[in-house]
Amino acid sequence: MTATGRDAATQLDPAPAPGNALTTTAGRSLAVLRISLGFVFLWAFLDKTFGWNYATPGERAWINGGSPTKGFLSGVDAGPFAGFFNDIAGQAWADWLFMLGLLGIGVALVLGIGMRIAAVAATVMMVLMWFAEFPPAQTNDAGEATHSTNPFMDYHLVYAVGAVVTALTYAGHTWGLGRWWAHLPLVQRNPWLI
Numbered sequence: 001m002t003a004t005g006r007d008a009a010t011q012l013d014p015a016p017a018p019g020n021a022l023t024t025t026a027g028r029s030l031a032v033l034r035i036s037l038g039f040v041f042l043w044a045f046l047d048k049t050f051g052w053n054y055a056t057p058g059e060r061a062w063i064n065g066g067s068p069t070k071g072f073l074s075g076v077d078a079g080p081f082a083g084f085f086n087d088i089a090g091q092a093w094a095d096w097l098f099m100l101g102l103l104g105i106g107v108a109l110v111l112g113i114g115m116r117i118a119a120v121a122a123t124v125m126m127v128l129m130w131f132a133e134f135p136p137a138q139t140n141d142a143g144e145a146t147h148s149t150n151p152f153m154d155y156h157l158v159y160a161v162g163a164v165v166t167a168l169t170y171a172g173h174t175w176g177l178g179r180w181w182a183h184l185p186l187v188q189r190n191p192w193l194i
Helices: 024-050 070-074 082-088 092-111 115-133 155-168 178-182 185-189
Strands: none
Touching (some): 024 115, 024 155, 178 185
């Protein structure tokens, strides 16, 4: 029997009929994808907060007064939205939204809870970052090559698709807290929290 709507997350058949559900290997593969994506977001949050010298040097760490958005957004020099992104670079509200997004998405994906919210938030964040880098542009405003490798697809869109896929396939139920989360009364009353 196929569960739909509110019951979908709580009535997953542990032994589904062949062809009607994910195999154990597929479920584990999706869990690896979910945790990997979560770690990408969580690591970005930690590195930007503490300046662990990967993408963010210690002196530009958020805890040392650095801005998590200023470097990236002030360097946007291609595409129709360059001015918009330059204007919000370094704004406190943009820093807080970006960092809370990275943390929330990362924790949700790693733990396998709140997957629908995480998928929507990741998609919004990644699409905005895609527009900031604007892969279709072959040259920047100064006429120099942008070194874009594809006129449409890049890792931002792949991350967004990955987050959506893991939410739609209940990847938080394997090696995560998704099954427990789905049985909470609050989540059962509000299935969008799955």
